[in-house]
Amino acid sequence: MNKISYKEKIYKKRGGWVFNIYSYFFTLALSLVLLLMASNASAELELHISKTSSDEIPIYIANFAGGASGIIAADLKRSGRFKIVPHSQMKPRISPFGGSLNAGAYQKVTDYIVRGKQVGGGDLQIELVSTSDNAKTYFRITPNINRRRVAHKAADSIYEKVTRRKGAFDTRLSYVTVINKATKNPTFRLYIADSDGYNPQAILSSRKPIMSPAWSPDGSELAYVSFETNSSAVYVQNIFTGDKRKISAREGINSAPAWSPDGTQLALSLSVNGNPEIYTINVRTGHLQQVTHSSAIDTEPVWQSRGAIIFTSNRGGSPQLYRISSRGGKAKRLTFNGKYNSAADIANNKMTFVTGRRGAFQIALKSIGSSGRDILSNGRQDESPSLSPNGAMVAYTTLRGGENTLAVISDNGKSRQFLKSPAGDVREPAWSPYLHQ
Amino acid sequence: MTTKTLLIIPMLISILALGACSQNQNDKGAIGSNTGSGTSKTIGKGKGGGSGTSSGTIGRGGASGVSSRDGRGGSRGGSAGGGRNGGNGGNSASNSGDITLAGLNDPNNLLSQRVIYFDYDKASIRPEYMILINTHAQLLAKYPNLKMRLEGHADERGSREYNVALSESRAQSVRSIMGIEGVSGQIKTIGYGEELPVVTGHDKKSWQKNRRVEIKYDGH
Structure with a gap:
């Protein structure tokens, strides 16, 4: 897209100068030179992470009982928008929650101070103080069976107050692990964990591959692919009750389910007619509709809106991203940089995808509608990017010590954390939507 | 052409052949026993049997010219053709x-x-x-x-x-x-x-x- 717009610009600019054949050729040569320069410039630009979000905001989080302060600090740091000020820099020492605080005295060290305490009924009370104007904000978080969620909710409140954007720490990740990979007895497990990797719980175990977990928009169901019957099938499983139902087990591949924004349909890739194509299927009625018609591979659909699907296709000779109406029609190519662009995920008007660069596969991020893209990761085999619902973080997998590991990188590239996960090779993280309770 | 150059050429060929052969040994997927080696030169007895340099005509399949063009998996095909059909004309092919x-x-x-x-x-x-x-x-x-x-x-x-x-x-x-x-x-x-x-x-x-x-x- 970049290149085309450059071409158009140059053509228009020079168009008025064309008097005769000589100046035409001169113009052509000049255009070519300019084009080369332009494409070189854009190639260099994309190596830099854009400064779309402001610099990291210094914040001090006082220790308080229950371990919540450490969880809050880790959350805020992972967003790439905060710098956690160490205790040693806070002199004189901060008094506990309720004690007097001269916030202005710390203005050189930090922009914000957070204090907290457990109050009656198990609530967590949080105080956020701005050191520039001494403004105080109070949050009260109600208890939860999962105690860590209380801290994640507190981190969301702080994040929202300071950045004026919705926080996404109190969310979940789903992912697949495999142990005994490349042996006769591999075990695949489908997990759900908190967004920081804690509290992993297996909801499915199989000797055959499990793939492609996808959250329903209300966060109560997961669609996934299982090979347990010696062929692929798409299932939908309720994460609270464990109830599961088969959605598609047609001949050939049943792959890559993606929920429509209203939760009524799944887009998926089927080869029931001999070639992998994108279809939509109504989750309740089973009504099937073919979306793409090509002789190439069409897969990895994701909904940009109720009416538009972005997918991967090699119809142009290599895997690239395309957009098509969810009712079918003509597809529009979206990616032109490099020979491999695939596996898109979309949240909050941002799109992340895998991009091939000099033999490596890395995670790219762009705003929908803009032509530029940022390369976020720097591994050799980074894959399966999934955006947090606020679009501020990307979960993906990267090779570390020969195994795929779970990592989260902030959209500004400033923070990257490896997440804890159960033993084994980890793949295909899927970030949940916002939780409803 | 000096005698030196004349010596170097066969040396190069054998080094290349050995290289192809060692590749074969790593291909544990190849099982063919290479009963008839056709036009190929077999150097050493790799587990793979079929030599990476084999070439010949395959009768029945309609394809002709088996060659290990990339040295990666081609040797397996070589063993497939060489192991079974042996010689040039695909004798005993069917x-x-x-x-x-x-x-x-x-x-x-x-x-x-x-x-x-x-x-x-x-x-x-x-x-x-x-x-x-x-x-x-x-x-x-x-x-x-x-x-x-x-x-x-x-x-x-x-x-x-x-x-x-x-x-x-x-x-x-x-x-x-x-x-x-x-x-x-x-x-x-x-x-x-x-x-x-x-x-x-x-x-x-x-x-x-x-x-x-x-x-x-x-x-x-």
Whole structure:
């Protein structure tokens, strides 16, 4: 897209100068030179992470009982928008929650101070103080069976107050692990964990591959692919009750389910007619509709809106991203940089995808509608990017010590954390939507 | 031309040949016993049997000119052609007595070879596998109740779901060639993507071993 717009610009600019054949050729040569320069410039630009979000905001989080302060600090740091000020820099020492605080005295060290305490009924009370104007904000978080969620909710409140954007720490990740990979007895497990990797719980175990977990928009169901019957099938499983139902087990591949924004349909890739194509299927009625018609591979659909699907296709000779109406029609190519662009995920008007660069596969991020893209990761085999619902973080997998590991990188590239996960090779993280309770 | 140069050329050739041979030894998938080596030069006795430099005409499959053009998986095809058909003209190419269920588990029979390897991000069949695929198709034609699964696989590079589709396309490619014998109805394809690698390495050699279609027969 970049290149085309450059071409158009140059053509228009020079168009008025064309008097005769000589100046035409001169113009052509000049255009070519300019084009080369332009494409070189854009190639260099994309190596830099854009400064779309402001610099990291210094914040001090006082220790308080229950371990919540450490969880809050880790959350805020992972967003790439905060710098956690160490205790040693806070002199004189901060008094506990309720004690007097001269916030202005710390203005050189930090922009914000957070204090907290457990109050009656198990609530967590949080105080956020701005050191520039001494403004105080109070949050009260109600208890939860999962105690860590209380801290994640507190981190969301702080994040929202300071950045004026919705926080996404109190969310979940789903992912697949495999142990005994490349042996006769591999075990695949489908997990759900908190967004920081804690509290992993297996909801499915199989000797055959499990793939492609996808959250329903209300966060109560997961669609996934299982090979347990010696062929692929798409299932939908309720994460609270464990109830599961088969959605598609047609001949050939049943792959890559993606929920429509209203939760009524799944887009998926089927080869029931001999070639992998994108279809939509109504989750309740089973009504099937073919979306793409090509002789190439069409897969990895994701909904940009109720009416538009972005997918991967090699119809142009290599895997690239395309957009098509969810009712079918003509597809529009979206990616032109490099020979491999695939596996898109979309949240909050941002799109992340895998991009091939000099033999490596890395995670790219762009705003929908803009032509530029940022390369976020720097591994050799980074894959399966999934955006947090606020679009501020990307979960993906990267090779570390020969195994795929779970990592989260902030959209500004400033923070990257490896997440804890159960033993084994980890793949295909899927970030949940916002939780409803 | 000096004698020095004359000496260097055969030396270079033997080094290249040895290189091809050592590649063979690493290809544990190749089983052919190389009973007739045709025009190929066999140097050393690699586990792979078929020599990487073999070339010749394959009779039945319609493909001609077997060569290890990339030194990666071609040697397997070489063993397929060389091991069974031997000589130049594809003599004994159609000994239908060989195409039996018993042949599936006879290491000297081409039917015992059940893996087809692919190029990166490609589902097209390398010419050297045509005869192997055709021989399996003839087995299906001979036993109409026999069922086959073609299990496609991809290497770890690129996205997982794309690799599922790619591996399915690989299995479909094999099926469509077998379809010439009218046996498509006996064949089921499965695309496993990169989920079931045979080796875990992150290098070219491992990737080649994982880009494959496995031929499986129910009960055999």
